[in-house]
Amino acid sequence: MSEIELKFILDEPTSSEFWARVKASKLANGRPRTKTLRSIYLDTPEHALKKAGIALRLRRDGRRWIQTVKTGAELHGGLSQVGEVENFAPGGRLCLEAIPDASVRDEVLQCVNGAPLQPVCETMIKRSTTELALEDGTRAELAADVGEVRAGKRSAELREVEIELIEGNPGGLFDIAHVLFPDGGLRFSRLSKAARGYLLADEGRIDTPLAPRNAQVVVLDPTQIxxxxxxxxxxxxxxxxxxxxxxxxxxxxxxxxxxxxxxxxxxxxxxxxxxxxxxxxxxxxxxxxxxxxxxxxxxxxxxxxxxxxxxxxxxxxxxxxxxxxxxxxxxxxxxxxxxxxxxxxxxxxxxxxxxxxxxxxxxxxxxxxxxxxxxxxxxxxxxxxxxxxxxxxxxxxxxxxxxxxxxxxxxxxxxxxxxxxxxxxxxxxxxxxxxxxxxxxxxxxxxxxxxxxxxxxxxxxxxxxxxxxxxxxxxxxxxxxxxxxxxxxxxxxxxxxxxxxxxxxxxxxxxxxxxx
Known part of the structure; x- marks a missing residue:
């Protein structure tokens, strides 16, 4: 399954006004639903999964535990595209053999190679969600996440908005962003929650330091179109x-x-x-x-x-x-x-x-x-x-x-x-x-x-x-x-x-x- 979503950092003043704007937009179907999500990200001691571009997560959603593997993550201009495979994890027990996609399961098992898996970080998020619909039939889930990222004794607050495509044209996600954030000052989110957690564990922060960004070399292949x-x-x-x-x-x-x-x-x-x-x-x-x-x-x-x-x-x-x-x-x-x-x-x-x-x-x-x-x-x-x-x-x-x-x-x-x-x-x-x-x-x-x-x-x-x-x-x-x-x-x-x-x-x- 492929997940396509647009991600933004939500500042505190915007957060307090956010749902009023959602209601005024007339894009939402019903009131937002709120729940608390606890997500635990796991890896080998050498972070073999991270090095392979894989995120392994156990999430408690209400009374259920869900095991998720994310692969091939790309995040550009706030738009995240990632492969996602999920299965139930009764009692919050990790089971790599239960990963339903055989190719993903084999890749994870090969990366882990028998090494112990241990928690690297976790997030505790209060998530408010609703479904949005555009006139062209595009449907998306809007999620406002407010909570914190934790790694050992370290913690950091996180406020983020995700607009995930359910059905239709990915361009509709940007139309929704225009409607919901009309006043300027919006910031693209450039890191996944997993990446923020690893960063907190390694460096004590959940974002890269703000500094002038120079031009970087774009790797090109002569065979590219x-x-x-x-x-x-x-x-x-x-x-x-x-x-x-x-x-x-x-x-x-x-x-x-x-x-x-x-x-x-x-x-x-x-x-x-x-x-x-x-x-x-x-x-x-x-x-x-x-x-x-x-x-x-x-x-x-x-x-x-x-x-x-x-x-x-x-x-x-x-x-x-x-x-x-x-x-x-x-x-x-x-x-x-x-x-x-x-x-x-x-x-x-x-x-x-x-x-x-x-x-x-x-x-x-x-x-x-x-x-x-x-x-x-x-x-x-x-x-x-x-x-x-x-x-x-x-x-x-x-x-x-x-x-x-x-x-x-x-x-x-x-x-x-x-x-x-x-x-x-x-x-x-x-x-x-x-x-x-x-x-x-x-x-x-x-x-x-x-x-x-x-x-x-x-x-x-x-x-x-x-x-x-x-x-x-x-x-x-x-x-x-x-x-x-x-x-x-x-x-x-x-x-x-x-x-x-x-x-x-x-x-x-x-x-x-x-x-x-």
Whole structure:
């Protein structure tokens, strides 16, 4: 049996209002039923089942004990898909031989291999459930779990909502989420209860530490079809974006906005690269939403860069220029105000709708267009073939923009910088398809050239930010001197780097394109 459910973390204020919204939605059939569930998760001393991706559970539901084995768990964008096999366990006694599915039983027995099974953790949950129904016939069970996870003497509170598909279209789970959580601030649940229990037992917590999430390598297989590779890349982008939305809301770490903007840019890059096979109205809409959110995040990121990197760098080098330190503080105060406004935005409906719709797009093949009869064949294109075509196209566009490099004006340099960034993201996404000894020289030279264009962009950002009428220190001679210093230093740095741009471009141009 396959279990498909959408999982969210439920915060305390939302919890108190949750069932009122369920009633108002008119999706529920009757009042919620409440019961207490005790679940015990078991494993060998070496955690052989966990290593094999298996969860073994004994659950007391009222007077009954049920033995459950979960396998093949996948949790992306809050959507959990897992194989589940259950049988009654009279008296709460574990019996592996009673597992009704022979293949699952054999797998568990092989993993355990005669080792003793012992409790790792348990949950005590007060669960309130009701059935929901949509007009298209989709039926789902809604469960709100409030309780705690325990492991030895450790315990931690858990509040979670699960929307489990009973019948119909999995996309309906996301429709339900829109209805039940209209106000924003929702968080996807990224760990199963079993995973939280193991984490509590091992590390004393039930979630991974909240920290800025960098982009991660997506493992690709040259034999994969383009659709499956796109799904894996989009999952990675969604995870980076959704995690860093929470980071920006909860932490002051300037790396949060930086990684959030990168995630949004990488998402748009995937959309562009896969446009020939995924092109759909929904993809175009999501791309526009990502661009909008990226611009909102960019305002804070630019302030952080100027205040924390550029101005502080000059202040440390030239400590006798006291105006530089004062300017850095003034910009930091301005960044704090922008950060608070961004936090309010990230907790609102539009951003939440974007995340839910992006998760739906990725996990329910939202790119399918019934009227596009040639789409199936395009989706089945080998990813290696698509990668070669995409990289060649991007490389050609870079070459066209780089023509007459030394004569490019400011706008042309900016356009070339954007094309180099698109190429960089595509190279990083597709790199696992090629030998690293071929990819690395190209990527190394590409990054060096990008650094030059990054300095140019920083200089333009500094000039725009500190030359406006709302720049900090207007009317203060000391502050104006510091502003002039920073603008001049950043401009000099950029122009010095630009003198070597032609050589760096020639080095890159002479590097064999690894995809050919």
């Amino acid at each position: 383009a659709e499956h590779a796109a799904r894996d890349m989009l999952r990675e982008c969604l995870d980076q974006i959704a995690t860093n939305v929470v980071v920006v809301r909860k932490l002051d770490d300037p790396e949060g906005p930086h990684q959030l903007r990168i995630g949004l840019r990488r998402l748009r890059s995937v959309f562009s690269v896969y446009a020939p096979v995924l092109k759909s109205p929904e993809m175009a809409r999501l791309k526009d939403e990502a661009r909008w959110l990226g611009q909102e995040v960019g305002s804070l990121r630019d302030l952080d860069v100027v205040a924390n990197d550029i101005v502080q760098r000059e202040a440390k080098i030239h400590q006798d220029e006291t105006g530089l330190t004062a300017l850095s503080y003034a910009l930091s105060r301005q960044a704090k105000e922008v950060r608070e406004r961004l936090r309010e935005l990230l907790a609102q409906t539009r951003v939440q709708a974007f995340l839910i719709d992006l998760a739906r797009f990725v996990e329910t093949r939202g790119w399918l267009v019934p009227q596009d009869f040639g789409q199936t064949a395009r989706l089945a294109t080998p990813v290696a073939e698509l990668a070669g075509q995409a990289l060649s196209k991007l490389w050609k566009r870079v070459g066209k923009r780089a023509g007459g490099l030394e004569t490019l004006d400011t706008e042309q340099r900016h356009e070339l910088r954007k094309e180099l960034k698109k190429l960089r993201y595509a190279v990083e996404f597709f790199a696992p398809l090629y030998p690293s000894k071929r990819v690395d020289p190209f990527l190394k030279r590409l990054k060096k050239l990008q650094t030059v264009f990054g300095d140019l962009n920083d200089a333009a950002t500094v000039r725009a930010m500190l030359s406006g009428t709302d720049a900090p220190g207007t009317g203060d001679p000391v502050a104006q001197r510091a502003i002039g210093w920073v603008i001049g230093a950043s401009q000099a740095r950029a122009e010095f780097g630009w003198t070597g741009a032609k050589t760096l471009w020639r080095n890159l141009e002479e590097t064999r394109p690894f995809w050919k």
